[in-house]
Amino acid sequence: MTAYDNIVAHERTTWSLAQVMGRLGWDQETMMPRGAAEQRGEEMAAMEEVLHARRTDPQLGEWLETAEAPDAKGEAILRHVRRSYQRNTRVPAKLAAELARVTSVAQGTWAEARARDDVAHFLPTLTRVIDLKREEASALAQNGDLYDALLNDYEPGITGAEIGAIFGRMRTRLVALREKVLGSAKQPAPLIGEFNREGQLRLTRQLAETFGYDLSHGRVDLAVHPFSSGSGADVRITTRVNETDPFNCFYSTIHEVGHACYEQNIDADYRFSPLGEGVSMGVHESQSRIYENQLGRSRAFTGWLHGAMTHEFGDLGMDRDAFFGAVNRVQPGFIRTEADEVHYNLHIMMRFDLERALIAGDLQPADLEAAWNDRFFKDFGVAVDRPSHGMLQDVHWSVGLFGYFPTYSLGNVYAGCLMKALRKDLVGIDTALAEGKPTVATAWLREKLQQHGGLREPRDTIAHACGFEPSEGPLLDYLEAKFGELYGV
Incomplete structure (x- = not known):
């Protein structure tokens, strides 16, 4: 040999x-x-x-x-x-x-x-x-740089300084959009009601399969913090149930299905090698985010989901347009995993700054709670009411995942680029989504990105799929167009 x-x-x-x-x-x-x-x-x-x-x-x-x-x-x-x-x-x-x-x-x-x-x-x-x-x-x-050394485990080829520059450019437009949206007279109503656990879990499995998750090589279980685990022929996901907030369950599921489908769709010839897994957490997050947001929260797909939920739970008390607004309501909430698309990246930027300071030694663990609460009030205008809504909400730091958080926003940036390229190639995508067929889009992602696993470096993976170098512009354009139309701003 x-x-x-x-x-x-x-x-x-x-x-x-x-x-x-x-x-x-x-x-x-x-x-x-x-x-x-x-x-x-x-x-x-x-x-x-x-x-x-x-x-x-x-x-x-x-x-x-x-x-x-x-x-x-x-x-x-x-x-x-x-x-x-x-x-x-x-x-x-x-x-x-x-x-x-x-x-x-x-x-x-x-x-x-x-x-x-x-x-x-x-x-x-x-x-x-x-x-x-x-x-x-x-x-x-x-x-x-200590933080760069840890970041390299999750997103090779990028530094904390580069991420900080990207986030700096994003922050200005995100804050301006948030202020316009929250100041608008047009505010969508929330979905109100009780949605039983069994019905949510039935629809969860349907959603997983609708987005292309192969349950013969996977499982859907419950956990405190939803996650995806495994590669190749055994890829498992978890979700959680709140009987007054079914979107928590459904969109956590779609998010984790994005991760899982990436792993399931990698070329089988790459298994048992370093190429048989997602190339980076940023690229991984691009898949979960485009599944959850650009596809799952689109006006077209929420129209289908409105019908599926009505079939499972009965009259929802709102039409499809109102339902689209309920799915995409912008609210300055405490919980990152429940955050709307406008606020989500602000959650990540806060964690990125805090964990960099912790690793650099500029912030001591004993001062973390106060630093978190001060920053949250500054960014979101709401005082943290309890630690489980603050520094204790995420599992990441307990398991040593320092350098992981910024990859969530990098994934959003990459997803914005991918959706721009996808819409250029698939002109009729909204018709397919309205029929409950997101696999038209996920097949494009499988061909352009997922099957290649770790063959290329992270940013090269995105550039190869899109046909252009990734930047934050397409994401911000998408957010401003979507929420500008929804909120009339």
Whole structure:
């Protein structure tokens, strides 16, 4: 076997073990008994030790020195493996295992603190996680920017400074749009009523399949925080139910289906290799966001959803135009995952600034709650009423995902570009959406982007699909047109 063949074989086993570890994480969020948290932490640490040893195996380094790729696919595989090897050899195995152990237990501690609205219960754990992530960032950065070193795990090829510049350009237009919308005399009414759990879950599964999710290779379960997990032939999603807010369930589902379909639709020849997964979290989020927002919240598709909900729950008390307004109401709420399209990126910008400060050491964990509340009031004009609506609402920091948050807004930016290109190619897309056939659009995404997995770098992936370089312009144009028309501004 050549050095390249040995690398491919080595990666096949590593990829498979990583999928097993991901399944442990899925189980922890959905099925695991609460009392098993400590044991699961040890199990996750053990798996991380095995994976870290494989990813830093000196033999792998020797193969990389002489490996020659047979084709473009092989070149992409070697690019990913080299990046992974360089990253992992900089992080001591003991630190990697300790991070896996601590963040596994921290997840349960966060959930308890969130349920009790008890920041003090979470602070010691959060402080430990941040200390470990700073230690990891120091090992990775090699005297460079700590935050950039962590960001590279989720969105290779971009820096915090570049993201800050993008967000700075977005903020001005978003704030202006928000002020116009909230100041408009035309304010859509909310959907009011009780929508039973069983009906929501039935329609949830229908929506998942309507958007192309293959349930023969997936599952829909319930969790505190909706997520997608897995790749290839086993890709699972979760959602949550609120009987007075069915949109929470339905749009969380469509969002996670976007993630899941990306993974399910990657070329099967790429499985068991670094190409067999989404190329970055920003690109991943572009899929969940375009499914949820540009497609799922469009006037055309909400017309179909109005009919589906009427069939399931009876008269909704509003016509299709009013329903479109209810789905897209702009309100300065506390919860990021429930935020409308106008406010969502402001939630992300706040988290981005706060976590950069935490990693830089400019903000201490003990001061995070006050910093969060001050910034939220400044950006949204509403005082945070309790910690579960503030710094305790997201799971990300408890599991060490520093550098992850900005990829949500990058995903929105990418989705804006993709929708611009999609509408150019699919002139009749609104007719298909009105008939409940978003798979016309999702097939375009599968062909242009999803099937290619990790073949290209993140921004190159978007540029290849769209035919132009990504920028924030198409997203902002879309938001101003949609909400300008809806609110008459």
